[in-house]
Amino acid sequence: MRVYVRTYGCKVNQVDSEELAARLVGEGHVLVRDESLAQLYVINSCAVTAEAVAKVRKGVRRAASLPGVAQVLVSGCAAVLHADELTALSDKIVIIGGGVGDGLPPRGPVSASLRPPSTGSIPNSSSGHTRVPIKVQDGCENFCSYCIVPYARGACRSTSLDTLCQQVAELAANGTEEVVLTGINIGRYRDPETGTDLVGLIRALDERTGIGRIRLSSIEPPDVTDALCELLEEGILCEHLHIPLQSGSDSVLAAMGRHYTSAEYVEALARVRAAAPATAITTDVIVGYPTETEADFASTLALCRQQRFAKIHVFRFSGRAGTPAAALAPLGPRIVADRARRLRALSDELVARYTAACDGRTLEWIVERIDPATQTATLTSREHLVMQAGARGLVQGQLVELPFAMMKTSIPEGAEV
Ligand code: SF4
Secondary structure (H helix, E strand, O other): OOOEEEEEOHHHHHHHHHHHHHHHOOOEEEEEEOHHOOOOEEEEEOOOOOOHHHHHHHHHHHHHHHHOOOEEEEHHHHHHHHHHHHOOEEEEEOEOOOOOOOOOOOOOOOHHHOOOOOOOOOOHHOOOOEEEEEEEEEEOOOOOOOHHHHHHOOOOOOOOOHHHHHHHHHHHHOOOOOEEEEEHHHHHHOOOOOOOHHHHHHHHHHHHOOEEEEEEHHHHOHHHHHHHHHHHHOOOOOEEEEEEEEOOHHHHHHHHOOOOHHHHHHHHHHHHHHHOOOOOOEEEEOOOOOOOHHHHHHHHHHHHHOOOOOEEEEEOOOOOOOOOOHHHHOHHHHHHHHHHHHHHHHHHHHHHHHHHHHHOEEEEEEEEEEOOOOOOOEEEEOOEEEEEOOOOOOOOOOOEEEEEEOOOOOOOOOOOO
């Protein structure tokens, strides 16, 4: 059959989709880039916010309305959490479980081999990626009060270290220069056979695979240990960490069920900067949590300003049904919108300050893509700066050293790089 795969949400879903697509091809199906040609339409869904679910619902409805589409398979977090609602949209829709594939049995006449993978996807280096996401871990057991992800993704489990080393070695042998270690809570990585943790995994990848660069997608503050910082100091990890803050107020952090105080968060950043001062640190902040007072928000603003983030990803709180925070009386939408506006303004200021500080520095870049029409190359640095430059002499996928020029640059949207 001709198959079209659409992915919503995070890097973990992207990796799941790639493996699913590879399996479909292995079964004799043909992937198409044009959805109007599809006979089988696969949607790997996201449920992280109410808006994400609304987008999935719209996408599923649209896919089912395409005249050539005989069946729409839906996997991922929204498939787990909103199965009945989604199947009610059309007779063509079949739920095939979570993005991790081990939570639910398939409903309907779907081959078991179409279930998405548990962990350990084999990224397809021929898909044109120059920076390849590698899912090392899935699931989360933190149950932060606002987060629906643990309910959809289930308990923590990890791919074996040997399997990951083999995958990355193959990618490196095929010319991939950078891998991005991805998961729902990658600080919880533990090799199922030996219990080796994330730091041990990164050291093994560095020593055994020949990969050029290793990057982390996102790491929780308690996992920013001295041992992890040593990897930055030794140049084994790219000098960019995304460390979610969520709030600068201890009372809000406690209400959110986060496992650190603002002081502990600041200490984690100090460890990073002592080890590798040029590290770009980006973060997520939720504004308008139901218990957040103006004084709490002022603490968040002060911490963010003081900590000189390279970028802040600002999320407005919206209660997710089934989470403890959804039972709390929400703040007024104007208050939430105003706080989001003020924090985004601070983020813009910090981005400008960070990029100005990097201006003129010679950095290591990976050539992500080259636009043949304009002969413009898009490059990404170890610090996750993005720059455009003339493509003459550059080859897609190669590492190059160039001075950073502020024109046409940005720190890309999205926590997960
Ligand atoms: Fe959600 Fe908290 Fe787990 Fe992150 S650490 S996935 S916010 S429960």
